[in-house]
Amino acid sequence: MEHINNKYYLGFEGEPEIIFTVVKQDNEKSGLSLWSGYFDNIMQQITPVEGKWTALSYYYNLNIGWYDESPWLIENIEGAYEQFKGIDKNKLDELELEILEKILELLKKSIEEKNNVYISYE
Incomplete structure (x- = not known):
């Protein structure tokens, strides 16, 4: 079964989309889709x-990783989590802050459960 939350992509259909996909040990997939x-x-x-x-x-600023190959495995989930955690929340609007919290939750749970996380650019 696959469940991707697309709340943050609705209304942007046809625009570039980023999808975080969590693949659990039993191969069940869930994730988050956003503009x-x-x-x-x-x-x-x-x-x-x-x-x-x-x-x-590193991958984002060099336009590699998920820009070259989708889905792209995040090999350093802990590093990604720490980067997102270190963002100054005062610099984000309310919706971006909500999305950041969803990403943090997704990454933290994946670290705890030892799941793989992929990013897709579509």
Whole structure:
């Protein structure tokens, strides 16, 4: 069974879409679909570490990873989680903050349950 929450993509059909897909140990899939504009605004709040992009922001800023190959496995879920967790929430609007919380919840649960997480760009 597959359940993808597309609440944050509704109304943007035909625009670029980012999909986080969690694949559980029993191969059950769930995830979160969102308009790439929301994702871009959130990702732009991540700052370099000692002048270098790391973890998920590395792939985002170089337009590789999920831009080249979808679905793309996030190999460092912990690093991605820490980056999203470190975002200054005051720089996001209410809806972007809600999306960030959903992403954090998805990544944290995946770390705890040792699930794989993929990003797709469509």
